[in-house]
Amino acid sequence: MALVVQKYGGTSVGTVERIRSVAERIARTFDDGNEVVVIVSAMSGETNRLVALANEVCEFPSEREYDVLVSTGEQVTIALLSMCLQSMGYQAKSYLGSQIPMITDSTHAKARIKSIQDKKIRADLAQETIVICAGFQGVEENGAITTLGRGGSDTSAVAIAAALKADVCEIYTDVDGVYTTDPRMVPEARKIEKISYEEMLEMASLGAKVLQIRSVEFAKKYGVVIHVRSSFDDSQGTLVTKEDEEMETVLVSGIAFNKDEAKISILGVPDQPGIAAQIFSPLTESNITVDMIIQNVSSEGKTDMTFTVPKTDSKMALQIIEPVAQAIGARGTSSDTAISKISIIGVGMRSHAGVASRMFESLSKEGINIEMISTSEIKISCVISDKYTELAVRVLHEAFGLNREE
Amino acid sequence: MALVVQKYGGTSVGTVERIRSVAERIARTFDDGNEVVVIVSAMSGETNRLVALANEVCEFPSEREYDVLVSTGEQVTIALLSMCLQSMGYQAKSYLGSQIPMITDSTHAKARIKSIQDKKIRADLAQETIVICAGFQGVEENGAITTLGRGGSDTSAVAIAAALKADVCEIYTDVDGVYTTDPRMVPEARKIEKISYEEMLEMASLGAKVLQIRSVEFAKKYGVVIHVRSSFDDSQGTLVTKEDEEMETVLVSGIAFNKDEAKISILGVPDQPGIAAQIFSPLTESNITVDMIIQNVSSEGKTDMTFTVPKTDSKMALQIIEPVAQAIGARGTSSDTAISKISIIGVGMRSHAGVASRMFESLSKEGINIEMISTSEIKISCVISDKYTELAVRVLHEAFGLNREE
Numbered sequence: 001m002a003l004v005v006q007k008y009g010g011t012s013v014g015t016v017e018r019i020r021s022v023a024e025r026i027a028r029t030f031d032d033g034n035e036v037v038v039i040v041s042a043m044s045g046e047t048n049r050l051v052a053l054a055n056e057v058c059e060f061p062s063e064r065e066y067d068v069l070v071s072t073g074e075q076v077t078i079a080l081l082s083m084c085l086q087s088m089g090y091q092a093k094s095y096l097g098s099q100i101p102m103i104t105d106s107t108h109a110k111a112r113i114k115s116i117q118d119k120k121i122r123a124d125l126a127q128e129t130i131v132i133c134a135g136f137q138g139v140e141e142n143g144a145i146t147t148l149g150r151g152g153s154d155t156s157a158v159a160i161a162a163a164l165k166a167d168v169c170e171i172y173t174d175v176d177g178v179y180t181t182d183p184r185m186v187p188e189a190r191k192i193e194k195i196s197y198e199e200m201l202e203m204a205s206l207g208a209k210v211l212q213i214r215s216v217e218f219a220k221k222y223g224v225v226i227h228v229r230s231s232f233d234d235s236q237g238t239l240v241t242k243e244d245e246e247m248e249t250v251l252v253s254g255i256a257f258n259k260d261e262a263k264i265s266i267l268g269v270p271d272q273p274g275i276a277a278q279i280f281s282p283l284t285e286s287n288i289t290v291d292m293i294i295q296n297v298s299s300e301g302k303t304d305m306t307f308t309v310p311k312t313d314s315k316m317a318l319q320i321i322e323p324v325a326q327a328i329g330a331r332g333t334s335s336d337t338a339i340s341k342i343s344i345i346g347v348g349m350r351s352h353a354g355v356a357s358r359m360f361e362s363l364s365k366e367g368i369n370i371e372m373i374s375t376s377e378i379k380i381s382c383v384i385s386d387k388y389t390e391l392a393v394r395v396l397h398e399a400f401g402l403n404r405e406e
Numbered sequence: 407m408a409l410v411v412q413k414y415g416g417t418s419v420g421t422v423e424r425i426r427s428v429a430e431r432i433a434r435t436f437d438d439g440n441e442v443v444v445i446v447s448a449m450s451g452e453t454n455r456l457v458a459l460a461n462e463v464c465e466f467p468s469e470r471e472y473d474v475l476v477s478t479g480e481q482v483t484i485a486l487l488s489m490c491l492q493s494m495g496y497q498a499k500s501y502l503g504s505q506i507p508m509i510t511d512s513t514h515a516k517a518r519i520k521s522i523q524d525k526k527i528r529a530d531l532a533q534e535t536i537v538i539c540a541g542f543q544g545v546e547e548n549g550a551i552t553t554l555g556r557g558g559s560d561t562s563a564v565a566i567a568a569a570l571k572a573d574v575c576e577i578y579t580d581v582d583g584v585y586t587t588d589p590r591m592v593p594e595a596r597k598i599e600k601i602s603y604e605e606m607l608e609m610a611s612l613g614a615k616v617l618q619i620r621s622v623e624f625a626k627k628y629g630v631v632i633h634v635r636s637s638f639d640d641s642q643g644t645l646v647t648k649e650d651e652e653m654e655t656v657l658v659s660g661i662a663f664n665k666d667e668a669k670i671s672i673l674g675v676p677d678q679p680g681i682a683a684q685i686f687s688p689l690t691e692s693n694i695t696v697d698m699i700i701q702n703v704s705s706e707g708k709t710d711m712t713f714t715v716p717k718t719d720s721k722m723a724l725q726i727i728e729p730v731a732q733a734i735g736a737r738g739t740s741s742d743t744a745i746s747k748i749s750i751i752g753v754g755m756r757s758h759a760g761v762a763s764r765m766f767e768s769l770s771k772e773g774i775n776i777e778m779i780s781t782s783e784i785k786i787s788c789v790i791s792d793k794y795t796e797l798a799v800r801v802l803h804e805a806f807g808l809n810r811e812e
Contacts, residue, residue: 016462050482056422057486058493065492068500069485072478076456079475080463086471087464094474098504099549143505 002167003035007157010044011174012231013077023084035125039135039157042073063108067147074134082132091129097137104138104146111138111146116163154215162222169224172231177238178210180402181255186394188403196243199253202345202379243347252346252400255393259340259386262314265306268331271298278328282320288313292374311337340386344396345379356380362399368392408573409441413563416450418578418637419483429490441531445541445563448479469514473553480540488538497535503543510544510552517544517552522569560621568628575630578637583644584616586808587661592800594809602649605659608751608785649753657761658752658806661799665746665792668720671712674737677704684734688726694719698780717743746792750802751785762786768805774798
């Protein structure tokens with residue numbers, strides 16, 4: 001007997017019919033002899049409906065009341081799903097975030113989980129009851145409803161799995177797992193059977209949208225095994241778990257890409273202490289997230305400084321940077337929005353030499369110029385011209401042996 | 407400065423536009439120097455939408471989960487109304503039943519209030535905050551959501567007014583007060599300025615649907631002054647309050663009628679101890695509510711027993727009663743669904759003689775035959791043929807001086 005936590009997103013519970021098919025899957029899991037705790041999101045479309053109501057009332061709704069409003073979304077789902085299981089002859093019981101309770105800090109609309117009490121849920125499980133929890137929502141210590149922010153239901157599920165020391169946290173989505181790269185771009189992409197938290201975090205931060213980053217961080221911290229799988233079939237999905245020897249034998253686990261960044265350069269920057277702070281502090285103050293930062297070796301006391309920012313912020317970043325460049329006596333600035341960042345990710349890199357050079361060679365063979373490089377322990381990223389994105393992903397996918405075997 | 411509790415029903419908050427106009431009324435009350443606590447229902451139509459969802463899932467939803475589902479209705483309203491007041495520059499804060507908390511027993515879908523904590527609300531009022539509470543819902547001691555049953559928001563409002571010792575509990579509806587009789591039947595009907603709890607209870611139980619009976623009982627028990635008024639204009643409505651001298655000078659306060667009952671007679675019943683129990687026990691067991699019961703003086707050891715039941719239950723009541731009548735040796739049974747019950751209500755009856763005879767004379771003058779009579783301290787009811795309903799109401803309305811002065 002295992003303790004299984006399952007999480008179903010808005011699309012999986014989007015209609016009464018789908019709620020019924022989710023209930024059937026839950027029932028099968030229970031009938032197989034497992035204890036089952038389920039976390040659900042609002043029915044798809046419901047959150048948007050509620051947000052539209054709020055915006056009809058006023059432009060800037062207070063976050064406290066916003067949370068009161070939108071948290072009704074999951075409340076409807078837990079009630080309907082519990083009813084459905086009961087009508088099928090199972091014992092089921094619903095819990096709001098405030099009833100579990102899942103205690104959070106008081107940052108409305110993007111609260112962070114502080115603690116989860118498992119007593120009531122454990123008592124229900126001991127009575128052979130299926131427990132249905134509202135995702136996305138919690139309660140602060142003084143009793144006000146909080147929400148965890150978009151995609152927070154993943155985090156709810158992992159946190160509850162951690163509190164219960166569940167054997168697995170199954171995250172049901174509309175894809176059947178995590179792939180070596182986007183299958184829409186590379187049809188040969190393979191489903192990954194097992195991936196480490198660290199790799200998953202790199203994949204997620206680079207735009208693979210299967211799992212919320214926060215939920216993976218949570219899973220890593222508490223050692224929760226996540227199983228990403230499809231709510232539309234019974235196939236095995238992808239296990240996200242801690243690194244093991246098997247993973248280390250694989251050089252590269254996946255290829256990620258990101259076309260949402262722009263590159264900004266400041267040319268001929270005097271190489272003096274304190275210059276970097278002068279450049280980046282005003283960007284931080286304007287809430288612009290700087291991703292890669294490259295500074296070349298200085299020649300004749302001057303250096304070029306290049307960094308990337310979200311494309312949507314690039315105009316504002318340039319406006320902020322130009323007077324700074326003038327003030328510090330730089331030669332000028334330049335920017336480029338037609339770029340793309342290609343990354344190879346794999347824990348195997350740690351123990352294998354030559355991964356970077358194989359990446360550079362593969363790109364160079366196709367005549368793709370590398371404009372920026374940055375590396376971490378388990379990731380190498382190259383900025384290239386965005387017109388080569390697809391080519392680069394395909395070439396690297398093949399070069400690192402990720403193509404599906406026929 | 408007064409502490410004013412206001413309750414707005416589903417129609418009053420049925421659209422964002424109406425919520426805005428409710429917010430303006432609340433703001434005016436606050437600006438007049440009052441402390442304001444508001445109780446709201448779900449937006450009209452919302453509860454029906456939720457119930458339809460539940461019925462789509464299963465035929466007999468569990469009451470616990472039903473309460474989880476339908477209580478989202480008021481939750482949406484309190485959030486929107488609070489946001490609206492905040493956008494107008496007022497401090498407002500919403501409370502769910504579970505947050506106040508309003509503790510109830512655990513009878514889901516028709517829970518009874520056990521206690522209300524006023525600490526948080528009082529603290530908010532002291533901070534010049536307008537408090538917005540979800541009506542209709544409470545929480546049982548173990549934390550599960552409960553609801554008070556249809557029309558429960560009136561009861562919530564009166565109970566909160568009682569807990570806060572509010573100066574008045576204003577119930578906003580789509581009519582502008584309580585009338586001496588149904589104005590659709592008698593255009594001369596007058597709005598009553600002041601009515602006692604007892605009279606209001608009799609009016610309500612006889613079908614005047616302005617206030618829930620439970621809320622009036624609650625108001626009577628705790629001495630809460632209710633002001634029934636229209637949410638569409640600013641006119642003075644009807645005060646429901648404890649009896650005073652002024653009321654006693656009025657002979658009759660209102661005329662009520664009820665066309666929803668049927669009359670059943672058992673003829674030639676042997677006049678022996680235990681017979682009444684034999685007749686009425688099986689009706690009670692079938693959950694049939696018996697209203698009037700008349701037993702005439704016996705002649706030659708036999709008596710006729712007549713009673714009224716809801717029209718919808720009359721067939722079933724007859725089926726139950728016929729074998730009983732046979733078993734106890736009665737002569738037979740008869741029934742009549744074409745009846746109507748006309749009642750005159752007034753605390754003044756207690757100290758005035760001749761009210762009953764004036765009622766009987768007025769009816770007889772019009773050739774209306776009285777089939778049954780029952781009296782209480784402040785009410786006299788007559789069962790007549792239903793074709794005379796309108797005539798009887800008009801005649802009595804005039805006979806007791808209730809017509810509006812020109």
